[in-house]
Amino acid sequence: MNKLQDLQLLIEDAVNQLSFPAQPSELYEPITYIMALGGKRMRPALLLMACDMFGGDVKKALPPALAIEVFHNFTLVHDDIMDNAPLRRGKATVHEKWNPNTGILSGDVMLVEAYKLIMQVDDSILRRVLEIFSNTAVGVCEGQQFDMNFEQQSEVEIDAYINMIRLKTAVLLGGALNIGALIGGASDEDASLLYTFGEQLGIAFQLQDDILDVYGDPEKFGKQVGGDIISNKKTFLLIKALELADADEKQALNQWINAVDFNAAEKVTAVTSVYNTLNIRQKAEEAMQNYAAIGFEALDKLSISEDKKQYLRSFADGLMVREK
Amino acid sequence: MNKLQDLQLLIEDAVNQLSFPAQPSELYEPITYIMALGGKRMRPALLLMACDMFGGDVKKALPPALAIEVFHNFTLVHDDIMDNAPLRRGKATVHEKWNPNTGILSGDVMLVEAYKLIMQVDDSILRRVLEIFSNTAVGVCEGQQFDMNFEQQSEVEIDAYINMIRLKTAVLLGGALNIGALIGGASDEDASLLYTFGEQLGIAFQLQDDILDVYGDPEKFGKQVGGDIISNKKTFLLIKALELADADEKQALNQWINAVDFNAAEKVTAVTSVYNTLNIRQKAEEAMQNYAAIGFEALDKLSISEDKKQYLRSFADGLMVREK
Numbered sequence: 001m002n003k004l005q006d007l008q009l010l011i012e013d014a015v016n017q018l019s020f021p022a023q024p025s026e027l028y029e030p031i032t033y034i035m036a037l038g039g040k041r042m043r044p045a046l047l048l049m050a051c052d053m054f055g056g057d058v059k060k061a062l063p064p065a066l067a068i069e070v071f072h073n074f075t076l077v078h079d080d081i082m083d084n085a086p087l088r089r090g091k092a093t094v095h096e097k098w099n100p101n102t103g104i105l106s107g108d109v110m111l112v113e114a115y116k117l118i119m120q121v122d123d124s125i126l127r128r129v130l131e132i133f134s135n136t137a138v139g140v141c142e143g144q145q146f147d148m149n150f151e152q153q154s155e156v157e158i159d160a161y162i163n164m165i166r167l168k169t170a171v172l173l174g175g176a177l178n179i180g181a182l183i184g185g186a187s188d189e190d191a192s193l194l195y196t197f198g199e200q201l202g203i204a205f206q207l208q209d210d211i212l213d214v215y216g217d218p219e220k221f222g223k224q225v226g227g228d229i230i231s232n233k234k235t236f237l238l239i240k241a242l243e244l245a246d247a248d249e250k251q252a253l254n255q256w257i258n259a260v261d262f263n264a265a266e267k268v269t270a271v272t273s274v275y276n277t278l279n280i281r282q283k284a285e286e287a288m289q290n291y292a293a294i295g296f297e298a299l300d301k302l303s304i305s306e307d308k309k310q311y312l313r314s315f316a317d318g319l320m321v322r323e324k
Numbered sequence: 325m326n327k328l329q330d331l332q333l334l335i336e337d338a339v340n341q342l343s344f345p346a347q348p349s350e351l352y353e354p355i356t357y358i359m360a361l362g363g364k365r366m367r368p369a370l371l372l373m374a375c376d377m378f379g380g381d382v383k384k385a386l387p388p389a390l391a392i393e394v395f396h397n398f399t400l401v402h403d404d405i406m407d408n409a410p411l412r413r414g415k416a417t418v419h420e421k422w423n424p425n426t427g428i429l430s431g432d433v434m435l436v437e438a439y440k441l442i443m444q445v446d447d448s449i450l451r452r453v454l455e456i457f458s459n460t461a462v463g464v465c466e467g468q469q470f471d472m473n474f475e476q477q478s479e480v481e482i483d484a485y486i487n488m489i490r491l492k493t494a495v496l497l498g499g500a501l502n503i504g505a506l507i508g509g510a511s512d513e514d515a516s517l518l519y520t521f522g523e524q525l526g527i528a529f530q531l532q533d534d535i536l537d538v539y540g541d542p543e544k545f546g547k548q549v550g551g552d553i554i555s556n557k558k559t560f561l562l563i564k565a566l567e568l569a570d571a572d573e574k575q576a577l578n579q580w581i582n583a584v585d586f587n588a589a590e591k592v593t594a595v596t597s598v599y600n601t602l603n604i605r606q607k608a609e610e611a612m613q614n615y616a617a618i619g620f621e622a623l624d625k626l627s628i629s630e631d632k633k634q635y636l637r638s639f640a641d642g643l644m645v646r647e648k
Contacts, residue, residue: 023466024469024470024473026472027465027466027469078428078429081425082425101405101406104402104405104406105402105406105465105468107432108431108432108435108465109465111432111435111436112435112462113462115458116458119454119455119458126450126451127450130439131440131443134436134443137436138436141429141432141433142345142347142348142351142433144429145348145351145429148425148429149348149350
């Protein structure tokens with residue numbers, strides 16, 4: 001097994017070597033720009049790890065790993081336009097640095113480039129890999145649409161929320177592992193168990209993000225604590241709180257949600273206090289642990305050696321407890 | 325050989341049977357909407373005709389034919405956002421009827437759906453078909469970017485213009501024929517000759533559009549005559565006129581191009597009169613005939629019976645002389 005750091009180096013090298021035509025520069029420069037902004041490269045790393053676990057050649061898996069990263073960055077470029085976000089990883093988003101049209105069109109080309117990369121697999125698995133990739137891509141778009149819908153809805157059910165984060169963020173982790181396993185020569189059953197592992201852990205990661213936004217250590221978390229509360233984001237915590245609140249608590253929450261002029265710190269404190277009364281943190285952590293447990297259960301069933309399972313388990317644990 | 329009308333019926337049936345998940349409806353309804361707006365379905369028809377010419381089963385070629393039509397409609401949805409166009413085939417564009425975000429995201433899903441359809445070919449040609457499709461898709465995006473660039477440039481060379489229309493509209497015609505031929509069992513050489521036929525005729529069609537915009541019969545053309553002149557669109561005619569104009573003529577053209585307040589009919593008459601002095605119509609028609617001739621030359625070289633060639637020749641002729 002390769003060390004994670006070695007895989008990440010391979011990925012960084014491959015990202016740096018990605019090259020596009022010089023013209024039209026308005027189309028291709030934004031791709032190089034967004035790909036160079038960095039990020040943890042977690043998705044391509046998962047693909048390489050899965051390939052590696054089944055004895056596959058990680059170098060051969062690099063183009064499909066890049067496909068996953070290019071696809072992920074395509075979704076960032078288009079999502080940032082839709083969310084009207086000025087910054088991504090501390091730098092100007094593509095539509096800010098250029099303009100929305102450039103963001104749309106460069107994003108489109110990135111999706112095609114992702115397909116060109118994902119198809120660089122052996123004939124024997126080409127069709128299967130394309131199916132997984134396309135289904136994943138459709139899922140991610142559906143997740144983004146549900147997310148935008150939820151912003152306009154006054155009520156969202158927990159199940160609908162879980163399904164949204166599953167689609168928007170978790171299926172791509174599952175898809176990366178699934179494709180990596182197939183490239184490594186895994187059986188369909190093992191590949192599909194790895195998919196479940198990635199998908200369920202992905203849901204757990206997102207729930208962890210929801211929790212950290214309110215209960216995280218601001219120094220370690222790196223984001224403004226309470227940002228979700230301030231913007232009324234319908235996270236697991238808010239949805240669950242509205243579900244469990246009695247009449248008074250619901251009124252208090254809705255008053256803050258509807259407030260136009262408010263002191264941000266005061267709002268965070270007040271809403272957090274309702275969360276505390278309702279034990280929301282514990283409920284969110286329970287849900288998070290449940291999804292993680294389903295993921296680890298799938299991992300246990302894989303027909304690979306215990307030390308290889310341990311490798312993935314540690315990787316996931318590292319992501320799960322990055323902050324408490 | 326099937327009659328063109330029969331192929332078009334097959335395509336309409338297949339378009340009507342395209343079905344998408346019910347949810348999220350904001351994502352899928354716009355796809356059904358834009359696909360139902362109609363159009364000539366020329367691209368999927370070309371794919372089926374090419375398949376048919378080589379004795380392939382046109383029913384088997386329907387999913388890839390639909391892929392080409394879904395892809396084409398994806399480009400219309402995104403282009404309409406970029407061009408800020410309110411109408412498409414007399415109906416509200418997707419971003420007008422819904423909103424730009426819906427247009428972006430539905431378009432993204434359409435591109436993925438196009439890939440899901442194009443991969444419904446035999447294993448033996450899957451990789452080749454994917455390569456052609458991806459290269460075509462990248463070309464179309466590059467063409468759109470060049471087109472947007474040209475709007476901002478004061479000078480455009482004829483060669484750059486021809487390359488832009490080749491990418492933006494012609495490569496997709498070539499790609500459709502190329503893929504259809506491969507599905508029909510054509511040799512790589514025949515498939516590539518058909519590509520050339522489609523690409524070169526595609527350039528000729530676009531030049532014909534440029535000519536008809538100025539010299540077409542308004543009743544038959546169905547668009548406002550002189551629309552390109554009014555909007556200063558850098559067509560073959562305007563580019564060629566600026567290239568050939570003497571100092572006085574250039575000044576006259578630039579005066580109209582830079583005019584902010586003007587009478588539209590007066591502008592059309594004045595610019596057309598410069599075109600007439602410079603023999604621009606004749607030059608454009610010569611260029612159009614030259615590209616068409618290269619296309620027909622490729623057609624002649626195909627290793628198929630003369631009556632099948634005649635079939636494609638008539639189809640292209642029908643498109644070329646639809647108005648004079």
